[in-house]
Amino acid sequence: MFLTSSNKPIDDSLKNLVEEITAQNPHLSVLAARQLRYNLQQTTVELTITEPRPLNVLEEFIIRAGIEFDPPPTAKELASILGLDSIFVESTIKTLQRLQTLAPKSPITVTEQGRLFYKKGSVPQPPYAVQIYAITDVFSDNITFQTEPLNEINLNLPNLANFLNINLPNKDISSVSLEDIQKSLQASDVALHVPEAGKIVTAFRVLQNPQIIWRKISMFVIYDANQDKITMQLRRGKEILDSSSKWLDTLLSEGKISLSELCKSSNTSPNFELEAARNHKNDEIESRFNKIRQQALENHLKPSTRRRKSSDSGKVIQLSDRQINQTFLEILNAAKFQIIIYSPWVNHVITNSEILAVLEQAAKRGVSILICYGISPQIEQPISTEIPAIKTPADLPYIQLAELADSHIKEVIVDREIYICSSYQWLEYSGGQIPLGEFFYQVTIPQEVNEAYEFLTQRFHKHTQQLWTKALENRDTQLAKDSLYLWDAMGMENIALKEIEKNNWLELLPVWLNILLPKLNSQNSPDNLVSLNLALSLLSQVTPEAPFIDSLQQGLRQFINAIATQNRDTAVNLLNNEVWSELLRLQIAQENDSVDDFISQQTFPQQPAKKEPATKIKKVPTEKKTRKKVKE
Structure with a gap:
């Protein structure tokens, strides 16, 4: 009867996670949870790396001279100062220049890298090349590096890009600066650029064109009832990608996310029904539902006030998807004397075996059950003919069905104490409407319950009166019985009896007695016996020859x-x-019976007696007073 998460576009692999989200945050409703695929770009890159070695004595003197002498000396000047052949000094200077410790000019000029190495008493060794893999991610501005390539995975999932009204950027590695590459290498923790240890990446180059690698990601569309807004959430496994989620929220606010497609169920039946329900709103019911929704929100925001008032004035609580079905069945299971259900689609109720089993048990306890419906789109199948055939132990149909006016809100009233209302809501978005999900409220505030009860029963009574009028016009006994069943389910047995008396349709009197009997056998026997006294007074209008006399006697x-x-x-x-x-x-x-004897005979267990032929029944002498004869 209620559309839970199974009717939403929530992938099976994400249902447990959705339940966790809503269990921990009752004010949140997950409208969609989709597993999608998106692409990474993997680029093979060659890095040039230098590492340090200890300085020899001559190298140390040359670098020190370049730093401390002012002005710095030339190679020949330094050779003269050191008393060395200039050939040795010039050869060492050229080596230091190749290692980028000295600048390629005269006089001796120490580079920043050379000064760094000198402080550590080292110089870089000749550079070497390393091949590595650069990974760019559309959800991150950073480049990550790893020493092993990503494996290609064949994913049969929708492409995330199909739901975004933008072109996803592709980062060109070759245009990235060396400084940014060095920072990304340090963040990737591949230990290839470690300046503090003297291991430095001095250059890089792209070896081949980027390769597309598909990966799986989860996207959630979440409605926050407290803030009345939709947010996006992106997860990799259970990890929430905060920055990427905020980026999606920005795209959503700019109208660059196809939310209608994301929230569209693959099941065409719920989609059709939701669209039909949206077009069948009853203003009075809608107003009451919105008031209840506001009370639920206030209770959530002010829990202390809710606790203080709930014991004496009832409360309104909103239930999440995962709680709806179980709570609904528990409430039906606890019914003592009456269940009234309004559902836009009756087949949502009468074809649900779990609901039917609970209703059947309630009927066996003497609970009256009334189900009405108001929307019958093309997808609705004809009402099952098996439902009227299901009987209570008293041989009565245990479910009464009635077609009322259009309304998209589902309502349930149990024992005039608990009122359930539920509606599938929409949010105006980019000129369209997005389904938010089913909002389910459990109400125990007496005034709210009574208002809903009076409204529903008045609609039922109006429908029943129309049915009864039609039965009278055609003297249709079956329609008349259906009317009696409906009045009984509403607790209006007295109205049914008065109509029987008013229209002199006494053959329905045994039907009326049979309908009321289960209530007398239960704990809910009527306190006043006004209706029964009226029924007994009608006996004077019945003749012993009436066709229905046997059923009346029984x-x-x-x-x-x-x-x-x-x-x-x-x-x-x-x-x-x-x-x-x-x-x-x-x-x-x-x-020859006395009243006491007669009552004793009725209240002691007896073996079923064989029915005697009508010719052997002893007739009571006719009394002198004139009696009205029933029209046969």
């Missing part, structure tokens, strides 16, 4: 039995002299 005996079993004195008081004479006349009681 029904009255069962009725007296039910009343006497619970309260013998009540049964004795009902059987006053006038009623008793009618029971004798209609052969419900025998002439």
Whole structure:
């Protein structure tokens, strides 16, 4: 009956994660959870690396002279100062220049790299090349490096780019500066650029064109009821990618995310039904639903006030997707005397085996069950003919169905104490409407419950009255019975009986008795017996030859039995002299019986007696007063 996460575009592999999100945050509703694929770019890069070695004595003198002498000496001047052949000095200077420790000019000029190495008492060794893999990610401005290439994975998932109304940027590695490459290498922790140890990347070059590698990512569309807004969340596994999620939020605010496509269910039936429901709004019901929704929000924001008031004035609580079905079934299971259900699509109720099983058990406890519906789109199948055939132990249909006016909101009232209302909501977005999900509220505030009850029962009563009028026009017994069943389910048995009396349709009297009987057998027997007294007064209008006399006799005996079993004195008081004479006349009681004997016979277990032929029934002498005869 309720559209839970199974009707939303939530991938099976993400359902547990969605349940965790909503369990920890009841105000959040996950509208969509999709596993998508997106591409990384893998580029093979060659790095040039230098590493240090200890300085020899001549190298140390040359670098020191370049730093300390002012002005710095030339190679010949330094050779003269050191008393060395200039050939040795010039050869060493050329080596230091190749190692980028000295600048390639005269006089001797020490580079920044040379000064760094000198402080550590070293000079770089001849550079060597290393091949590595640069990975660029659309969700990150950084470049990551790794020594092993990524494996290609064949992913049969939708492409994330299809839901974004932008061109995803591709980073050109060759245009990145050496300084940025060095920073990315340090952040990647590949130990190739370690300046503090003297290991330095001095150059890089791209060896081949970028390769596309597909990877899996999870995107969540989340509605926050407290803030009345939608946010995006991107996850890699369980890890939330905060910066990427904020980037998606920005794209969403700019209208660059195809939210309608992301939130579109692959199941065409729910999509069709939601669209139809959106076009069948009842203003009065919608107003009450919005008021309840606001109360639920206030209760969530002010928990202390909610706790203080809940014990004496009831409360409104909002349930998340994962709680809806179980809570609904628990409430139905606890019903004592009445269940009223309004569902836009009746088949959502009567084809759900789990709901039907709970309703059947409730009917066996004597609970009246009334189900109505209001939207019948093309996808709705004809109402199952098996439903009326399912009977209670008293041979009555245990579910009453009625078609009412259009309304997209689902409503359930149990025992006039608990009111459930649920609606699939939409958010205006970029000129369209996006389904937010099902909002389910459990209400125990007496005033709210009573308002909903009065509204629903008045709609039911109006429908039943129309049905009864049609039955009268055509003298359609089955339509008349259906009307009695509906009145009974609404707790309006007295109205049904008055209509029977008013229209002199006494053959329905046994039906009325049979309908009311289960309630007398339960713990919910009516306190006042006004309706029963009226029913007994109608016996004077029935003749012993009426076609329905057998069912009337049986029904009255069962009725007296039910009343006497619970309260013998009540049964004795009902059987006053006038009623008793009618029971004798209609052969419900025998002439030699007393009231006490008759009641005792009804309340003690008896073996079923064989029905005697009508010709052997002893007739009660006709009384002098004139009696009205029923129209046969």
